[in-house]
Amino acid sequence: xxxxxxxxxxxxxxxxxxxxxxxxxxxxxxxxxxxxxxxxxxxxxxxxxxxxxxxxxxxxxxxxxxxxxxxxxxxxxxxxxxxxxxxxxxxxxxxxxxxxxxxxxxxxxxxxxxxxxxxxxxxxxxxxxxxxxxxxxxxxxxxxxxxxxxxxxxxxxxxxxxxxxxxxxxxxxxxxxxxxxxxxxxxxxxxxxxxxxxxxxxxxxxxxxxxxxxxxxxxxxxxxxxxxxxxxxxxxxxxxxxxxxxxxxxxxxxxxxxxxxxxxxxxxxxxxxxxxxxxxxxxxxxxxxxxxxxxxxxxxxxxxxxxxxxxxxxxxxxxxxxxxxxxxxxxxxxxxxxxxxxxxxxxxxxxxxxxxxxxxxxxxxxxxxxxxxxxxxxxxxxxxxxxxxxxxxxxxxxxxxxxxxxxxxxxxxxxxxxxxxxxxxxxxxxxxxxxxxxxxxxxxxxxxxxxxxxxxxxxxxxxxx
Ligand SMILES: Cc1ncc(COP(=O)(O)O)c(C=O)c1O
Numbered sequence: 001x002x003x004x005x006x007x008x009x010x011x012x013x014x015x016x017x018x019x020x021x022x023x024x025x026x027x028x029x030x031x032x033x034x035x036x037x038x039x040x041x042x043x044x045x046x047x048x049x050x051x052x053x054x055x056x057x058x059x060x061x062x063x064x065x066x067x068x069x070x071x072x073x074x075x076x077x078x079x080x081x082x083x084x085x086x087x088x089x090x091x092x093x094x095x096x097x098x099x100x101x102x103x104x105x106x107x108x109x110x111x112x113x114x115x116x117x118x119x120x121x122x123x124x125x126x127x128x129x130x131x132x133x134x135x136x137x138x139x140x141x142x143x144x145x146x147x148x149x150x151x152x153x154x155x156x157x158x159x160x161x162x163x164x165x166x167x168x169x170x171x172x173x174x175x176x177x178x179x180x181x182x183x184x185x186x187x188x189x190x191x192x193x194x195x196x197x198x199x200x201x202x203x204x205x206x207x208x209x210x211x212x213x214x215x216x217x218x219x220x221x222x223x224x225x226x227x228x229x230x231x232x233x234x235x236x237x238x239x240x241x242x243x244x245x246x247x248x249x250x251x252x253x254x255x256x257x258x259x260x261x262x263x264x265x266x267x268x269x270x271x272x273x274x275x276x277x278x279x280x281x282x283x284x285x286x287x288x289x290x291x292x293x294x295x296x297x298x299x300x301x302x303x304x305x306x307x308x309x310x311x312x313x314x315x316x317x318x319x320x321x322x323x324x325x326x327x328x329x330x331x332x333x334x335x336x337x338x339x340x341x342x343x344x345x346x347x348x349x350x351x352x353x354x355x356x357x358x359x360x361x362x363x364x365x366x367x368x369x370x371x372x373x374x375x376x377x378x379x380x381x382x383x384x385x386x387x388x389x390x391x392x393x394x395x396x397x398x399x400x401x402x403x404x405x406x407x408x409x410x411x412x413x414x415x416x417x418x419x420x421x422x423x424x425x426x427x428x429x430x431x432x433x434x435x436x437x438x439x440x441x442x443x444x445x446x447x448x449x450x451x452x453x454x455x456x457x458x459x460x461x462x463x464x465x
Pocket of ligand 1: 106162164165167198199200201250254285286287311312
């Protein structure tokens, strides 16, 4: 709130009529008054500025963290850093401290933060037309979906927003296809997923989860869901029945700790699905769009799934954009009114999504992921430590599995943070590295240096205990 001194000073700037109305004593008196008021105002401004600077350097970051903690649901355990700006592979905190982002918002920022071409696509479209709903046609949606379909060899795409929504869409499509096309008796359709899967947090999707914490307290769940061990094609073969509509799989399990299946697993699953007329749904929300060094992780085994789910980096690190893609035979089970989303496929999202796909190709981000990923993985594997059980990954998607008896992955993440690197743990023991695909060799070399120091520190701590 403005103090009287500030009001008076503002009035002096704005004109004498205001002053005159407040100062009936005449020009000589009010000029002295105004001078005094300006002085008071300037000194008050200095106090305010000083307080702001102090808060900025001292109490404010903490109080803003407390603010978020006070008003936001406590469903995350963030690292103790408040980030205010990002550019390419770096983010900055309120004090101007720079961090190399090696998690890129769980792979949503594969293009790097605030990529200029994507920001341009966003702002140009935002100033023209942003949201119309699918009640009308837009000039942006067709080109975006055409590009997504041609890149992934799919016939049609259904646009949604978050990844979980797109997975829900896949499950609905699979069930409807099973009844309408495969001839599964009404209400009997089954979906098979893998143990340790992560496909999102909505109730339908959680019905596939085998993670106790994600399910506890949220039941009852959707019927007709089964889980088989990941990486075991024989287990899938045994689980398939005439009522099986679909098998949904992550080509590499991300949330579970960057778990790679044995070679030729996907190929064997695809073969089984073909044989039993079961839809193979690849959830490439995290593994897709170059993260593993191929456009799709399925390509490592030359597998073309029947259905595909994309999200995260499809939004170019700017917007939530997801797609369910499928063959015409599957997608055409949807009729107007069967399924939808107010925001799905809006012109703003379509413009950004198209720019994200084009940038991926034009800037060779997929190839860069393969090259930089191999370099980072090699570098990490060369650094021996008794704290580490395994280092695994593909492309720029790497998990370091720590021995829980010695150290927690969270502790390592905090040590890296103190040295200017953002990385996040999953399931207590695994530290995930998923930097923007634009990361350079110099940045990787610097990160490997910090990594070595952090490991040595943690080892020393261990020997002191
Ligand atoms: C493989 C996979 N599927 C689905 C999701 C859910 O995506 P969203 O958080 O956008 O709903 C995720 C998120 O991490 C994921 O990794």
